Amino acid sequence: MAELKRLQDRLDRLETRLYGDRPLQAVQFVDAVVKIQASLGNISNKRERIKTLYKKIDDLMKFLDPQYIDRIDVPDAMKLEFILAEEEFIHSQVHLLELVKKQQPYLESEHIKAVPDYSSKVQALIQVQIEEQDQCTAITEDVTKMLDEYNKMTLLLSKQFVQWEEMLTKFEAAKQIKPSSD
Structure with missing residues (x-):
């Protein structure tokens, strides 16, 4: 107790x-x-x-x-129906497997086996490509700015030439009018 x-x-x-x-x-x-x-x-x-x-x-x-x-437990007849229903898919997979088997010598070549050895070199090349893409983008932007400036300058020069042409036309017209009045 x-x-x-x-x-x-x-x-x-x-x-x-x-x-x-x-x-x-x-x-x-x-x-x-x-x-x-x-x-x-x-x-x-x-x-x-x-x-x-x-x-x-x-x-x-x-x-x-x-x-x-x-x-x-699926009866054999049902299994056969499943297989026949997927016959086209199975044939396509067999075809793809045959293609892979034909390519197997290439996949097992020394070049493919050496890929891990080249990964550091590839990484360095990827880095260089990224830097070059950045440079290309910067150059493209600079060229675009220059083209914009060139277009502006050409437009301004065209306007200036038009003004000069108008002034020259007025002066020539005025010069031709004066001699005829004398």
Whole structure:
């Protein structure tokens, strides 16, 4: 009896440490969960659809299992139908495999096997290419700016030439008018 009292005290201390001074709330929570579970059980027992669903949960879990298809015994006739349905796809895959087999000597060549040895060199070349692309972009931008400036300058010169042409035409017209009036 003393041992039982000691264990009860120890349990009370642990509950106090775990729940604080509110072990009653924990009990109330457990009671509420039990009531909810009982209510759900009562509701489900009253509804036939829910009863049927509960009975089928095991079957549903079995069907949802990814390895379920592997465990099904399929008749040979059904397997033959699957194969015949995929005949065109199988032929295309065979053709692709034959192409790969023809290319196998190339894939197993010393050049392909040496690719890992050249990876550092390729990385250096990639870096150089990136830098050159950046330079090319900068040059392209500079050329575009220069072309814009050239176009502006050409437009301004064209306008200036048109103005000079108009002025020259006016002066020539004025010069021709003066001598005829003398």
